[in-house]
Amino acid sequence: MISGRSAGNIRYEDDDVVVFDNELTWVPVMLLITPKAHRTQAQMWSDPAMLGKIGWLAVRFGREMCPGGYRLLSNFGNDALQTQEHAHLHVIGGTKLGLYVRPPS
Numbered sequence: 001m002i003s004g005r006s007a008g009n010i011r012y013e014d015d016d017v018v019v020f021d022n023e024l025t026w027v028p029v030m031l032l033i034t035p036k037a038h039r040t041q042a043q044m045w046s047d048p049a050m051l052g053k054i055g056w057l058a059v060r061f062g063r064e065m066c067p068g069g070y071r072l073l074s075n076f077g078n079d080a081l082q083t084q085e086h087a088h089l090h091v092i093g094g095t096k097l098g099l100y101v102r103p104p105s
Contacts (some may be wrong), residue, residue, distance in 0.1 A: 012057060016050070019057055028094030029065045033057050035087055041074060044087035058091050066093030 011031065012019040022030040033054050035044055044050055062070035070093030 011061065017053055017057065019061060022090065027092050027097070029070070029092060031061055031065070031091040033061075033089045033091065039087040040085065041087050044089075045074070054089055058089055062091050062093065066091075069093060069097070071097055 008023075009021040010018060011021070015036070017033060017035055019031055019033045022032050024030055035050055035054070039047075039050075044054070058072050062072070070091055073090040073092060074088070
């Protein structure tokens with residue numbers, strides 16, 4: 001998606017980051033916010049400037065698309081079910097999330 005090789009609904013893009021709809025649909029709103037340059041999760045979270053921009057976008061889209069509340073989620077490693085090596089932050093909501101959200105089986 002970031003390189004333009006696959007289609008997707010891009011909601012925001014600048015020189016550094018892109019925000020797009022996740023292909024997973026187990027909650028009404030599931031966005032991914034990701035740096036354009038390849039980084040690991042740890043590198044993204046250790047860069048104050050990048051984290052500030054991603055955090056600002058997460059709050060902006062969370063408030064806009066999930067006025068009743070939203071959750072920010074970032075997975076690190078296999079035990080946390082990280083499936084993409086590229087750094088990203090999930091913004092999920094659009095419904096009452098409860099204590100935990102489980103994908104359909």
